[in-house]
Amino acid sequence: MADDKVLIFDTTLRDGEQSPGVALNVEEKLEIARALERMRVDFIEAGFPASSPGDFESVTAIAREVRGSVIAGLARAVQNDVDSCWEAVKHAAQPRIHVFLSSSDIQIMHQLEKGREEVLEMARTQVARAAKYCSDVEFSPMDATRSEPAYVYQMLTECIDAGATTVNIPDTVGYAIPEEFAQFIRNIQENVPNIHKARISVHCHNDLGLATANSLAAVQVGVRQVETCVNGIGERAGNASLEEVVMAIKTRPDFFHLGTNIDTTQIHRTSRLVSQLTGMSVQPNKAVVGANSFRHQSGIHQHGVTKMRQTFEIMDPKDIGHPRGTVLVLNKNSGRHGLKARLDELGYEVTNQELDHLFGAFKELADKKGEIDDRDLDALVSGERRSSRTSTSWTCCRSPAATTSSPRRRSASSALTARWRRRPRRAPVPWTRHTRR
């Protein structure tokens, strides 16, 4: 593997589906898996086959159909889980069995009600069982960040000896702080003698809003597999979000000097698909895929982006496949530049004097209404035209040549104005937009 690539292990279909209230059927999971493959995700964790017959069926169907990504299934370190995981993923072009078991005392004692030795034995035995089926085995010591480090080192050492080819370090309860997490990874690199035989991965939860930061801190110290979910969904506050991790690496090559295999132009549509099928809406201010990610509201920002998009945007909306791109949100904070730019986009050509009038009316309306949309602008322009009937500079779709730039045009425009003047006051207004040439 090239060391300058961070591999993306997407668990939207497993940890993501563990989001409270989410349940996907086989067809929905297949649809998301196809989108993930299209996005060129390296690994798709398709589900937890032993957890239900439906999940077994989904993982099997994905393994049969999706050929471009490695297909992983999750298994507890118990024989039945490992066997059933293999039965489901064995159809994949590139299968992976992902075995996990708690390593923290709090979970070992209070959840598993076992001792450390017994747990170690379970991990070793089931990783070895998985390795007999499949050459690609991942092992995760669950709750690693709240475990005694020496115990984690021992567990990882024994699991790598038993055949684990990837060791994943989960921050299961989102407890870690970036600097501390990076140091934990360094300690693993230094204290697990056979670590060079396995790839290190991280799986960070977002309970403190640090999942992406923790994942990137791990990348900085050499981790080359990151586990993510689209839109950051997952248990409780969710997992590190795919789009944040991938776009951070893409946006800051000067800092990371790394890349991913992801086709980032698929991010926006995949985010929408996942949101639609899971029923989990994306908060408007969500990084990268939130509805406001490329919308600018303040007059100062609008002035900047109309001159040069990069003044207030660090990502190109095209890079994530955003269909609309940069948007100026018009409201009471907007300035003349923002209003003028939107009027231009809508096809209205206005003089400075007309803009002055419109801007006053626009501010008044914005104070009352909040956001001003395109239909409001149409109405403002119509109102301005009605109130300044002598104006000759509005262009009209019925006479695109009518501008004030030449005597002939001026007279055509005056004729139109005269005609309108003769209209009864309530006559429908013939003005509409036309595309600016």
Ligand code: KIV
């Ligand atoms: O959060 C976690 O620890 C997990 C494991 C199964 C990897 O999801």
Ligand code: ZN
């Ligand atoms: Zn998890």
